[in-house]
Amino acid sequence: MSAHAENSGHDGHAGADAPALLPDDAPIRLPDNPSLQRGFWIGGAACLGAALGISLIRGGNGLQAFMHSYLTSFMFFLTITLGALGFVLVNYIARAGWSVVVRRVAEIMMLNFMVMAILAFPILLYMAMSDSPVKKAGAATHAVAESTAKPAVPLVKPGGLYPWTDGAKVAESHHLAGKTPYLNLPFFAIRVILYFAIWIGLAKLFHGQSVSQDSTGSRRVNKVLEDFSAPSIILFFITITFAAFDFSMSLNPLWYSTMWGVYHLAGSAFGFFATLILALMTLQRFGYLKGIVTTEHYHDIGKFMWGFTFFWSYIAFSQYMLIWYGNIPEETEFFRDRQYLADGVYGPWVYVGLLLLFTHFVFPFPGFMSRHVKRNRATLAFWAIWCLGAHFVDHFWIIMPNLSKQQHSLDRVPFGPADLLCWLGMAGLCVAFFLRNASRVPLVPLRDPRLGESLRFKNF
């Protein structure tokens, strides 16, 4: 094992700085291409605008439909960015050597929290607009409600995205009102700001320190970041759990699942590793990182992708089985909506659930179990794209049934061009920001002490 040679070797001089191991002409610097970046920025924004336009033209409260599609893509890209942060943190806490050559790309990916923070604004704005005036107590009976003058139809349907933003509905429901101390817009907004502050702070800390090591080669950076990684991981887990509760579980405010946080975490890791593979392959296709990121690294990232395929399945099934077995109506409503129209009558959403099962577990699990599949670029790329598709189906299946329920009924699966355009739009923005950040730093940590080990890394 290469670890043996490494461990006996370089720690002889404990305080010395790490040397630069790659030649100056190594393909590790992405040139700054402002026009390309601008293209992605504009293209991304245009796709989002087109999605909004299509939704509004369609009528029938298209804005509500757009917000659901928007939230789906938002969660897709947010979870991948979170996966990047988690990967970097775990690399430091485990003192990983194999992954050093790919860590910088992950660091750049996690800077996308800044893009996601801006993309969170429309959601908060919509939520602020989706309140409706609370009716006076005693006026809640049908008879009186009919006699009061009907207000003009609001632009934003009350409780259009998150039902608990509708003050009137909350006041009527004793159950919902009890959740108001947590589910109220000011506290929600503070929490969202807090999440992004923490995530951006951690991303900048770890990326900044890593980049500073490129010039100084100081080994102290590793020690500092190892020390920070432990509390950072605690923060990471707490924030991802509550962000999952806030963004996607509160779509069904009267339902809860204690596995929700880890469910999103599993999906994050799953989506992130697939994205990392594709990002590295794309960079290599244009000549960067050639000879630096090898089949061995792809094999290991593929192993993680496969492991998290199963981990996600395990968590998702646990969530399903506990609720299925308990058979408590308060809890089963989530799965009931995604399976049935009425007692014993299946709805079209059951096919989406089956699609999720098959794309997220049944096919990938045996599909790229074999090391030969993971070591072949073409097959690994195929499965990485497949996994990203499955990740989208996951968030679509979580979020969109709420739109179905609110707008028509569960007898239709509202998949349309707006969903694709939202995804393309956010993808464009994320890629643009990635290109911007990637052109400012070397694509590998030049003087990380474990870079040599990573370059020489060989799998069994």
Place this chain on the structure above:
Amino acid sequence: MGMDELKPGAAEPEAMKTSGVLAEYATPEGLIAAAEKVAAAGYRKWDCFTPFPVHGLDDAMKIQATRLPWFVLACGLTGLALALGFQTWANGFDYPWNISGKPLISLPASIPVTFEGTVLFSAIGSFVGVLLFCQLPQLYHPTMRSAKFARATDDRFFLFIEARDRLFEAGKATSLLSGTHPESLETLEEPVHGSPQPGYFKPFTLMLFCLLSIPPLMLFNSRSQPSGDLPRIHIVQDMDKQPKFGPQMGVGENLFADGRAMRPPAVGVVARGEVKADSQLYEGKVDGKLAKGLPASLPASAALMERGRTMYNIQCSVCHGVAGDGKGTVAVRAQQLAEGTFIPPLAFHDDRLRNIEDGHLFEVITKGIRTMPGYGHKIVPEDRWAIILYVRALQLSQSASIDVVPADERAKIKPQ
């Protein structure tokens, strides 16, 4: 060499044969170079021995990719099939047990054990597989007869070509290996007939097996024995042992002669508040014959009529109609669906029903008649009498003449 000298009174040296050629190297690189040569020469039965895993030795020796993963996969699939099959058989066929209404053969409920079975068999399979594929444990190997070989776990690297190899010829192997510049080169020998198994092996093993089988047999035996008089160890008592008789406790004749812990109630015993003495109220009968008129405890009143109207509209109007004309919504719809083969509910407005005893109406409400089910379990007796009062009012409404209506109400009725 070796064992023979330790045997007291060894008479003559045993016949020896060559077991192979052992080469010793001081560096892993030397070993790798030698391994490449030996592999290239086409030898099959040979091996390398190193104190630590040497990178690149697998490739140099041209060792084929291991088949262990397939073995583990097979074990895992076996575990999956066994676990899933066992649960399906146990709860689906052998001892079907309704657990909270879940299906008898249920995939979601079976998954945890199935998952565990797969993982368990895979893990055991990989452990056993590694031992099997490495042909371990090896109690004897020809290299054990070499004194130099002790350094194989220290700081030397060895290569051994077995004489069993089809290409083996002592001279050829030796010259091939000496071309790789080993530290030393040794031809190893072993007795032709092998060492005999020590005489104590068989009886010892048999005795060991017998001794080791005693605890499981004792356990098995104790399954059929009661635990005796010793009480169980029960630390937190709570209210677990109560001095009372529970079901199927087997009190014998300790309490009552028939073995019961309670006396059955005497014939005709009724719970407090359950005495239904008033046969007219509870059965609609007086002296065994159907009664006419309301029971004495329920005088006719506006309140009773109102109650009757409410209960009639709730329970009866769906079939018999709000006006008692048999045109309730259920009846109308059923007529449409059944295309005339549905037996319609009665309308109350014929002479037979106008003159029939109230007790008969009470019986019909309580027990049903023809295709009408009984409503006794749904409607308390007082409400049934209220309904009967209201039905009489309905009947009167359809058969009365204008004289029955009070004078001040007459103005409100317009001619039809």
